Every structure is written in structure tokens, then in C-alpha cells.
Amino acid sequence: MTCEAVIREISNYLDGDLDTTLRRAIEAHLADCKDCQVIIDQTKLTIDIFCDSEMVELPEDVRRRLHETLRRRMQAARK
Amino acid sequence: MGLLFIPSKLHPLSTPNPHRLPSKIARDDEHELVTAAKSGDQSAFEELVSRYEKKIFRLTMNITRNNEDAEDAMQDAFMKAYSHLNGFEEGSRFYTWLVRIAANEALMRLRKRRPNQFSLDEPIEGDEEMIPRDIEDWGPSPEQRYAQSEMRDILNGVIDQLSPDFRVVFVLRDIEGLSTEETASTVGISVAAVKSRLLRARLRLRQKLDRYFRKDGSH
Numbered sequence: 451m452t453c454e455a456v457i458r459e460i461s462n463y464l465d466g467d468l469d470t471t472l473r474r475a476i477e478a479h480l481a482d483c484k485d486c487q488v489i490i491d492q493t494k495l496t497i498d499i500f501c502d503s504e505m506v507e508l509p510e511d512v513r514r515r516l517h518e519t520l521r522r523r524m525q526a527a528r529k
Numbered sequence: 530m531g532l533l534f535i536p537s538k539l540h541p542l543s544t545p546n547p548h549r550l551p552s553k554i555a556r557d558d559e560h561e562l563v564t565a566a567k568s569g570d571q572s573a574f575e576e577l578v579s580r581y582e583k584k585i586f587r588l589t590m591n592i593t594r595n596n597e598d599a600e601d602a603m604q605d606a607f608m609k610a611y612s613h614l615n616g617f618e619e620g621s622r623f624y625t626w627l628v629r630i631a632a633n634e635a636l637m638r639l640r641k642r643r644p645n646q647f648s649l650d651e652p653i654e655g656d657e658e659m660i661p662r663d664i665e666d667w668g669p670s671p672e673q674r675y676a677q678s679e680m681r682d683i684l685n686g687v688i689d690q691l692s693p694d695f696r697v698v699f700v701l702r703d704i705e706g707l708s709t710e711e712t713a714s715t716v717g718i719s720v721a722a723v724k725s726r727l728l729r730a731r732l733r734l735r736q737k738l739d740r741y742f743r744k745d746g747s748h
Contacts, residue, residue, distance in 0.1 A: 454660055489735070492738075504677070508582055516607070520604070524608075
């Protein structure tokens with residue numbers, strides 16, 4: 451299996467979305483190819499960093515406007 | 530529920546973990562809150578809003594990358610959820626249902642603001658760029674080299690550089706934890722297109738983080 455073929459399957463590999471034959475072929479390649487192993491590890495870490503990060507905060511004024519707007523619109527909807 | 534990053538040297542042949550499942554933020558009383566809200570209890574719905582407002586704002590902000598659109602999309606999503614509560618099937622997760630409503634609101638605004646930059650189901654060409662070059666180890670816990678605010682700036686800067694096509698799929702699939710099929714149906718593209726865009730999004734984000742995380746700090 452070539453490095454290019456492994457890279458094309460990285461997503462499916464990380465998601466556990468490969469059949470056994472292909473997964474084993476990738477793992478055989480990874481055992482001898484440090485570069486591909488590094489890319490897979492870094493891709494997985496990239497996903498984890500984004501998942502675990504607090505990259506967007508809800509500003510207090512936005513939160514306040516949300517609740518005010520919802521209360522107003524919910525009351526209007528009930529009339 | 531986070532998966533720990535396991536250095537490859539320790540587990541070179543381990544079976545890959547399936548990608549993380551959506552975080553279990555649903556609490557035991559969610560079902561009761563939804564039932565109460567359905568019967569007209571406004572305070573129960575407000576409790577649901579308080580519980581998920583931060584996550585929904587993160588979602589609408591990550592899709593639109595525009596403060597005004599993100600706020601409007603969040604407000605309309607919660608209001609739409611309130612109006613359609615009776616259509617929510619209680620066997621499914623309220624949060625997942627809410628995410629799909631909010632994603633639709635955000636996508637609508639994104640398409641309106643950037644009509645020429647967001648394609649529906651066009652094939653993405655150009656595999657050559659996918660193959661990483663100049664590969665270098667990041668070392669252990671590279672993200673810990675940065676303070677939280679620095680890290681936030683890095684991640685926002687990096688995700689801003691992704692095209693909307695790729696960003697939306699990455700946000701829904703990887704950050705919000707929708708399945709491939711749910712992502713496809715929410716965005717209105719095929720499962721194959723989701724997989725193709727997700728692969729490219731992940732590789733591009735890795736590549737863009739590389740300049741911050743490589744051991745020699747060469748950015």
C-alpha cells in the first residue's frame with residue numbers, strides 16, 4: 451500500500467469505518483512508515499483539540515438578548 | 530467524553546478507536562423538561578435554552594463566522610424549536626434535534642452572505658494537495674505550549690482559513706458529533722461528499738496547525 455493510498459483512507463481509519471482487510475493493510479504500512487503514522491496521530495490530535503477547545507464564548511450581552519427575545523416571542527406565540 | 534491521544538510509539542498496531550461520540554451533555558431530567566415544555570411550561574423550555582445556549586452559539590458561530598448572523602441564527606433556532614416542540618420525537622436526543630435546526634438556520638445565513646462560496650454537492654477536485662510534505666513530530670502535548678487565549682486565537686484563525694464547504698462538514702461531524710448521514714442530510718449533500726470534504730478539512734487543519742505545533746517552533 452502506498453503512502454498516498456493511506457492518506458486517502460485516514461478519515462475512514464480514524465472513524466473505524468474500514469473493512470478488516472483494508473485496516474490491516476494500513477496497519478502493516480504504518481508499522482514501517484513513520485511519516486504516515488505521524489500524520490495519522492497529528493490528524494487525530496487536530497480533531498481532539500478542536501473538540502476540547504473553548505474557541506467560541508457566548509458573550510453576556512448576546513445571552514441576555516437571547517433570553518429577552520425568546521421570552522417576548524414565546525409570549526406573543528401563546529396569545 | 531474525550532479520547533486521549535495515545536502516542537503511536539506505544540500502540541503502533543492498535544485497532545483505531547471509532548471517532549468520539551457526541552458528548553453526553555443530556556442530563557437525567559432532560560426528558561422531563563422536554564415533556565413539560567411541550568405541555569406549555571415556558572420555564573422548562575428556558576432551562577433547556579440555558580443548558581444548550583453556549584453550544585448552540587458555538588455551532589452557529591463556527592458555521593457563519595459572523596457575530597450578527599450567529600446571534601440571529603441562535604435566536605431563530607431556539608424559537609423554531611419552541612414552535613415545533615410537538616413534532617420532536619422523544620425517543621431521539623433533544624440536543625441532536627436542536628443542533629440540526631440551528632445548523633440549518635446558520636447555513637441559510639451563510640449561503641445568503643456568501644452565495645458563490647458555498648457549493649451544494651459539487652465534487653471537490655485536486656488530490657495532489659492532500660499529501661502532506663515536510664513531516665515533523667509535534668512532540669508531546671503540543672497544545673499545552675500555548676495559553677488558553679493564545680490557543681483560542683490560533684484555532685479561530687486556522688478554522689477561518691477553511692473554505693465554508695469544508696468548515697461546515699468539519700463542524701457538524703467532528704465538533705458537534707453528528708453522524709456522517711446526519712451531516713449529509715443537514716447540509717443537503719451526499720454521504721460520499723461529506724466523507725470527501727471531511728478528509729480534506731481534517732488534513733488541511735492538521736497542516737495549518739503544523740506551523741504552530743512542530744517541535745522546532747518554526748512558525
